[in-house]
């Protein structure tokens with residue numbers, strides 16, 4: 630091998646060695662930066678969610694207290710948050726409420742979460758709302774979740790929650806309530822239709838159907 634051929638082979642080896650050492654390091658750094666950026670973006674979105682909801686819910690009335698068949702329906706109090714989180718976890722396969730939602734519901738839970746409480750079993754059902762970015766300016770509130778403890782289903786509780794919350798929101802001037810329900814969730818679809826929601830797009834191929842309940846005292850339903 631000539632001297633120049635040997636030195637170019639050595640350069641190739643050295644650059645290959647450099648690449649094999651450097652690339653995992655670069656990949657890890659890229660991954661860390663990406664994860665950090667995603668985390669920052671997620672927290673900014675969370676803060677935006679909190680601010681939007683505090684502003685939009687400011688004009689809402691507290692969800693009023695009502696008694697029905699030995700159940701008390703009322704807005705969530707800060708002292709209920711722990712029990713609510715437990716029931717939320719039970720009904721949503723262990724899912725936890727993130728810190729932004731906990732903060733929001735601590736401050737505005739009385740306006741955004743309707744609970745059903747039984748004298749002996751405690752909180753056995755709830756309906757949770759918030760304002761979505763693309764709907765809040767149009768006066769539309771979103772029903773994010775409704776759930777009834779398995780021991781208390783098929784007694785008309787979700788229908789009562791949906792009827793009670795919509796009356797209260799419409800009296801606060803809310804234009805409509807949106808919700809998304811999985812096509813397979815026959816129980817939730819039946820309860821929403823009973824409470825007056827209508828399916829927005831039957832032809833959609835999405836796994837979830839969009840439903841809407843308009844304020845009957847307003848002329849348009851959007």
Ligand SMILES: CC(C)(COP(=O)(O)OP(=O)(O)OC[C@H]1O[C@@H](n2cnc3c(N)ncnc32)[C@H](O)[C@@H]1OP(=O)(O)O)[C@@H](O)C(=O)NCCC(=O)NCCS
Pocket residue numbers: 720774775776777778781782783784785786787788789809810811814815816817818819820823
């Ligand atoms: C969906 C859910 C909230 C319904 O609550 P519920 O209190 O049992 O419902 P209700 O008793 O108020 O039922 C309301 C109507 O729906 C009907 N319905 C309830 N379950 C049904 C079922 N499995 N199949 C068909 N109809 C059903 C009832 O017959 C009733 O209609 P009616 O007034 O004409 O008799 C409850 O099943 C639940 O918590 N599921 C798990 C969580 C979940 O999926 N949440 C919805 C996410 S969008």
